[in-house]
Amino acid sequence: MTEAGIAIRAIGLCKAYHCYKHPVDALLELVMRRQRHDRFIALDNVNLEVRQGEIIGILGRNGAGKSTLLKLIAGTLERSSGDLDVHGRITAILELGTGFHMDYTGRENIYMGGLCLGMSRCEIDEKLEDIIQFSELSDFIDRPFKTYSTGMQARLTFSTATSIDPDIMIVDEALSVGDARFQLKCFNRLQQMRERQTTILLVSHDTNTITSLCDRAMILESGRVYAEGNPKRISVAYQNLLFGSSKTKKDMLIERAGDLKNSGIDKDPDSNTENVQLNKKNSKQPRNEKVISSETKLRYGSGEARLLDWGLLNDQGNDCNVITSGTACRLYMILRIMADLDDMSVGFAIKDRRGSVLWGVTNITQKYPPYQARSGETLTIVADCTMWLADGDYFVTLGVAHLDGGDKIDFVEDAIEFKIIGTSGIFTTSIINLQTNFRIMDGYAIKIKK
Template identity: 35%
Template sequence: MSSEIAIRANNISKCYHVYHKPNERLKQLIMPRLHRMVGRPAKHYFSEFWALSDVSFEIRKGETVGIVGRNGSGKSTLLQIICGTLNPTSGSLSTRGRIAALLELGSGFNPEFTGRENVYMNGALLGMSAKEVDARYEDIIAFADIGDFVEQPVKTYSSGMVVRLAFAVAINADPEILVVDEALSVGDELFQRKCFARIEAIKKTGATILFVSHSGGTVVELCDRAILMDKGEKLAVGTPKHIVALYQKLLYASEDARAEVRAAIKAGTLQTKTGRDGVKSDLPAPEKTVSSESQAFLDPSLVPTSTVIYEPQGVEISDPHVRTAAGNRVNNLVRGEVYQYCYQAAFSVATERVRFGMLIKTITGVELGGASGTAAGQAGLDFAPEDLVEVRIEFRCVLNPGTYFFNAGIMGIVNGTDTYLHRIVDAAMFRVQPVQNSVANGIVDFEPTFHLINEQASNE
């Protein structure tokens, strides 16, 4: 992360004029001038609403910062000022680098234009030249995955297609500053994973990311720092876990206690006591639709579209999938059951000290866990050209209901250096089915057992 400042906000304030009757707009346009002409003090026919009040912060180049807060806290207004679509009433803002904004996705599209025409128009709005759009056009269309509809007027698109096309344009603009406002909830699970994978790649290039979300878990997973906003004010800045804990304390406070909690947060005196290292889980409770005796099965449509295949170095991975103990291919798993993650490894050169690996991740890219090794447990095995190995990695599904991804990797020695021989990111995906009457929450099921002891009764 660079010490160079990418975004600097200095006492940003934004005031809106609120008119309670339609004719008050006309009065405000005419009457103050008349009053001044006759020497009387001007009268205002509006009330002021301050969406932002003296907000200041700095974000360094390469930093990912989350902004959290209740509805109406000024988050979206702040992002619009940063993107240049709104001007502040007072204060100053400076940015360094091309900005791509994922705000009201598709709102700038012309419904009469085709998807192709809107891609070029939207790209121009993001500061891309026609040549730059030409160079990225195929990637944009592949990412949006709307097929032949790209040549049809946007007015014939579904809302999901419009959002996906707009997201694809913005995400392929090679931004130096990426501004995201609740845009990662668009599309289905497959498209969401593509979005997160692309944002991960942008982050690795050193881009600055400003991220707004009501999902505390996502902010903790993606961000280096977080800012808590409320009623147009910046209440606190700190680590994502701490800020999300403060946000949830404020969010769930009663009406009577909210002002006191807000004041304590602003003064830096509020103490948080929450589970999971300061973060209350915001994952929905499992749906009570599938019994624990349900069977794992294969859904042919559950295939990752965010797969990244690295260049093989003497060995190539193929056919990654999950099997039951009986050998049946599945991708809808039952929590608590044992499965095998399998793939084939075809060697084309002699290779030394080879280990086989796997990794499980969430939709947002959080690495939940994995392993690397060999069947015999040695530091590594040697293979000859034309060797073909079927890798089976047995694991017990301890994950709560949700959608997850597998990586596959093979490590070994190349020119005396231990490195990846082949690697596939998002090689396979699977879903853990909902379980009836579950007491577990979060991501991992630790199989808690509750024991309640009535102390008073035992003393009698």
């Protein structure tokens, strides 16, 4: 008996497939009673508990078992073993165009898809115009579904699937297609469902989507639960899983501030550190005290280059972790090259508390070509900017990667934690500060005076 408030509970959930080299092997196995198949385990001993109204993000590489898990929960696939309890009406978008026929028109497919979702024809009649309006396909609704682009198919699929009020909504990468405007409409629709206490399982490779929308997140790897917890931390762990080196977990953790005392960066005549204007004599923080969160941070990469130092400077050239909005500042990092690199991309990204990227810059975004560096060189990378963020706490992720393929060389997640103060006269929920001159004038006066 499942306790109240639990929408989904899986204990020891497994799914295995019998793989035959030849179609006739299945018949021979039955007749001869000798095994002629290989056993592929798609899902192995998965435990999951989802409470009513939660949004759970699921990350994982291709073939990790994400779609298999969702199909088991949706009831379109039988489990091999384990216990699975699902309570409530389910709507699932497992594949693009699920329940739709390519030769039918968009309007006919709304009826077919709605019937597959358990709606009556009368219910579909009532919701038809809302579905068409949300999909923005009124000009194409009576054309064959096969003439639709991938984005148009996604619009109609999502609009139909979310037109009912399910207890559980399952979305398998359906938000990765369609234009940015429609994706925003989809996010807003999911937020509305969340307010109605709809339980949502969301598969996505986009960590920004996971951190901004989900209450919890999990990673599947080789059919098992690799990690589960806070969306921001899980997103960092997923990036490490994709791009991290083969080092041990202990090696991948960022060193504390004092661990860089013997790095020798001040002794390198080629490091150009004088351009950073550290002004350490007037700084309240010792030279090797990093401006980072008190928690140990995650670091990963191939090791072809090594970050020796990094930080945030205020307009006086001092290390800081509090900045007044609208003032100049400098992000910097010092990089030791350990192997020849021909396609180096290096940069900074600022994130909010949920891990959503608010701003980012690299040598590539600044129209510079991929940087070439030789083993033994020490480089200083700086980004001078005016900090127009609103009041709040923010984090800086920084590092270097290969442009070709995006493989990380040395990356530090949330390396710097800082606080913005000083904004006023804007919404308390604002993210940026545009230093607005707000006026109310008589008449029609919209021209900007130079």
